[in-house]
Structures are given as C-alpha cells and as structure tokens.
Amino acid sequence: MDEPVSRQSAMPPPGRIGEVLQRAAELYHRSLVERSAGRELLRHLGLCDEALIERHSIGFCDGSLLRALPTRGPVRGELHAVGLITVAEDRPPVERFDGALTFPVCDIDGTTAGMYAESGRPGEFTAALPDLPRPVWNAPVAKRCAEVLVTASILDALALERAGVHNVAAAPAPVPESELVYLEDLGTRCVLLGSEVSEAQAAGPEPSSRLRIHLPGRLRPLEFLARHGADALSRAVREALERTRTGPQAPDGDLTLRCGRRVYTVYGLSKGPGHLRATVRAEQHGRLHVDTLNLYRASLRRRLCSDLTRLFDEAPEIIDADIAKLVLACEDREPEGHRNAAVPAAMSAEERAAAEAFPS
Incomplete structure (x- = not known):
C-alpha cells in the first residue's frame, strides 16, 4: 500500500x-x-x-x-x-x-x-x-537576442519557432512584471505579441514603454500557423514589426538584401582591383551579427558563413547562397562616394569660345 x-x-x-x-x-x-x-x-x-x-x-x-x-x-x-x-x-x-x-x-x-x-x-x-x-519561459533567449517577442502562451511561442522566429519567450499570466524588467535590464527589448499578454505587463517600467503587435485578424500565432502555414506566419510577424516599430532603426546602408527571413545591410562599400570591402549587418528576428571584411577573400566568406550558420540556426548551404547573392549585389552596386560625386556640367558654346580665346 x-x-x-x-x-x-x-x-x-x-x-x-x-x-x-x-x-x-x-x-x-x-x-x-x-x-x-x-x-x-x-x-x-x-x-x-x-x-x-x-x-x-x-x-x-x-x-x-x-x-x-x-x-x-x-x-x-x-x-x-x-x-x-x-x-x-x-x-x-x-x-x-x-x-x-x-x-x-x-x-x-x-x-x-x-x-x-x-x-x-x-x-x-x-x-x-x-x-x-513564475519566471518567463525561454528566458535564456535574452542572452543572445537584442529583441524578444513575448506571448502569453508557450504554445504560441512554439508556433512562432515553427515559423523560424526564434527570439521568442512566453509570459503566462500572472508572470510578475519584474520578470520582464529583468530581461530588459539585460539589454533585451521585449515586444508583446497579442492581446492576451496582460495589461500590467504591457505597461512596462514606464507607461507605454513596450511595443505591442498583433497578427492579421488578431489571431493567436498557433491559430495563424494552423490556418496559413509557417511561411505566412513568419511574414506576418515581420510585417507587423515593420509597421509599428518605434525604436531607433539602423541607418540606411549602401544596399539592403532580403533572403527569406534574413536581412543583410551593407555599409561603407569599397571596390577595387582584388577587393570588395564592406561592413555587413545581418539580422534575423532579433539575432544580429556585424562584420567588416573583404568579400573577395574566400577564407573570410567561410568564416562569415560559419558565424551566421550558428547564429541563425540555418543550413550552411543556405547561408553560403545568401553570401553569394550578397557578393553579386555588391558588385552591381556603385559605392556611395561614386554615386554622390559631382558630374561636370556641360560647357556652353560661349564658355567654350572664351576658353579657346584665352591666351595660352
């Protein structure tokens, strides 16, 4: 017994x-x-x-x-x-x-x-x-992501992960406000997804300090995944963030390349015989990597591919294809200094006659 x-x-x-x-x-x-x-x-x-x-x-x-x-x-x-x-x-x-x-x-x-x-x-x-x-579920994600999407349900957070959105956490009510503040103190920005996350959490350390986004139809991520699939859910999250984001944005670069969920921005592009130098900013749903390199150096491209493969949890061949597209885009792009260089104005007939008459 x-x-x-x-x-x-x-x-x-x-x-x-x-x-x-x-x-x-x-x-x-x-x-x-x-x-x-x-x-x-x-x-x-x-x-x-x-x-x-x-x-x-x-x-x-x-x-x-x-x-x-x-x-x-x-x-x-x-x-x-x-x-x-x-x-x-x-x-x-x-x-x-x-x-x-x-x-x-x-x-x-x-x-x-x-x-x-x-x-x-x-x-x-x-x-x-x-x-x-009652801690935040998946809190360790704050150690590697600058921005975290917070849902009220763990199942909703898992639905986002199925869609390739890995910077997610869940704050099931009533998670204490102090738990979210703790994540923010680590330098992570908490973005609330959906109306189910409690208003106390939405208030943040200061009134209206946290961004809240919604999916189309105000569907929960789990519902959206079931109705529309993973790709549509990933796209809906990205578009919702782009519509409502109010924080400081990355400055415009020489070019921006989107490859699926990954966004590459190039700054300080410099082209010459044997070199294609640039600072590359790569981001995917809050995961960020910045590197300055010569894109014509195979060893540096391999290192960049390895870094992004680990960070984004993508297959090496996918990231390698991204980098190849980036190289081609940079080759087709005229560097900023060249684009802004002044073009000499055409000489008028009167100016030409005056120049020819000027004593040598």
Missing part, C-alpha cells in the same frame, strides 16, 4: 526544488518521447517537431510520475510541496498537470526554476505551480 502524502508537506530547500523539478521534467519528457498520447496532441496542434521537443524538453503528463515513485520515502512529499501532485480529502494523490503538455522553465542561466503546462484545448492557457515563482 502506498504511503500517504501529507497535505501540509514542507517545501524543500531551494537547491532541492530545482532537482525535483528537473527529475519530473525528465520523466515527463520520456513519457512524451516513448508514448503516443503526447505526440498525438502535438501533432494535432501542428507542433510535432523533434527539434522543438528536444530543445525545450517538452513532456506529457500521463500519470507515469506517480506510478514511478517509490512507495516510501520523502519524494512524494516533495512533489506535493512543489505542487506537482495534489492531495484531496479521502482521495488518492493525482498529478496536477494530468493530460497536459509540460514545459520546464529555466532561469537566465539555464537552471530549472519552475514548470508550466498547457492542455491545448481552446480557451485554456498556461497552468503553473501555485507556490513557486
């Missing part, structure tokens, strides 16, 4: 809380990988993608956590204390997130600090553990 769980279990110390959550997240993840129910739910939502599943350790709560627990020992009490299992009068313990997808939440340094769950049912949003902090 299972050992009863006290409804007044003591909260484990902070270090142990992270261990308990991590172990539970690993078990939920294994349940999703090894059984069909969780994958079927992801497939129904259009999010059954191996890279997403592994990147975010997505799991599925199907009762296997309770079945795997030892009948004796402190573990059940710890799980109850952190909120993963609940105990009601005269009823056996149950798992709080039963039948839902689970998402471990890491702090900015990658340490497990919480857990969220979503059922995927219409009208239902993210469930959280009641007695633990």
